[in-house]
Amino acid sequence: MKIPAFSRPLRRGFSLVEVTLASGITALALTTLLGLIPHGLNNVKEAGNVAAETRITTHVLGSVSQARWQNVSGEDILAPAFDQQRYYFDDQGVALETDEPGPELAYVAEVRVPARDVSLPADATPQAEEDGTDPYLRRVTVKVASVANESFDFDRALPMAYRTHTTLIARTGK
Known part of the structure; x- marks a missing residue:
């Protein structure tokens, strides 16, 4: 007499425990991924802001560094021309070439060019001024x-409402 190997027919499928475990793991993974979406969107927005601010700063500093520093009589014309000058930009950091920017306005930039205040510690060159400041370097904010x-209003706003970029520009000629 032959004994059958299985007394019941083969069942194909998953048990209730296996389905419950798989559903729990999937729910945990989806919840984690959905929780990361807002963080990722904030990172993308912040990266766009940093890129636009970099373009803005480069544009403004390029304008200031290419300008004349003195007139023919030796008077400073850089600070009067650029100090507290405003520039307007769109959301990509592209300059708006109008005094009334309108609805495209997304960024406002203001330039500060203080009086000569840069002195290098080892500056013993004959070009140094009497007060020790270097005539070929200017601080621009x-x-x-x-x-x-x-x-x-940059003066009344909280410091966290704007970003400040300070650099030194150099003059290579007269």
């Missing part, structure tokens, strides 16, 4: 705010 308000 660019403040950039991500606002659509052309009359944004």
Whole structure:
């Protein structure tokens, strides 16, 4: 007599425990991924802001560094021409070439060019001024705010409402 190997027919499928475990793992993975979406979107937005601010700062500093520093009589014309000058930019950091920017305005930048205040510690060159400042270096500060308000007040705003970029520019000739 032959004994059958299986007394019941083969079942194909998963048990209730296996389905429950698989559903739990899937739910955990989906919840984690959905929780990362807002963080990723904030990172993308912040990266766009940093890229636009970099373009803005480069544009403004390029304008200031290419300008004449002195007139023919030796008077400083850099600070009067650029100090507290405002520039307006769209959401990509492209300059708006108008005094009334309108609805495209996304960034406002303001330039500060203080009086000569840069002195190098080992500056013993004969070109140094009497007060020790270097006549070929100027400090330039660019403040950039991500606002659509052309009359944004940098002096009264909280420091976290805008970013400040300070650099030195050099003059290579007279």
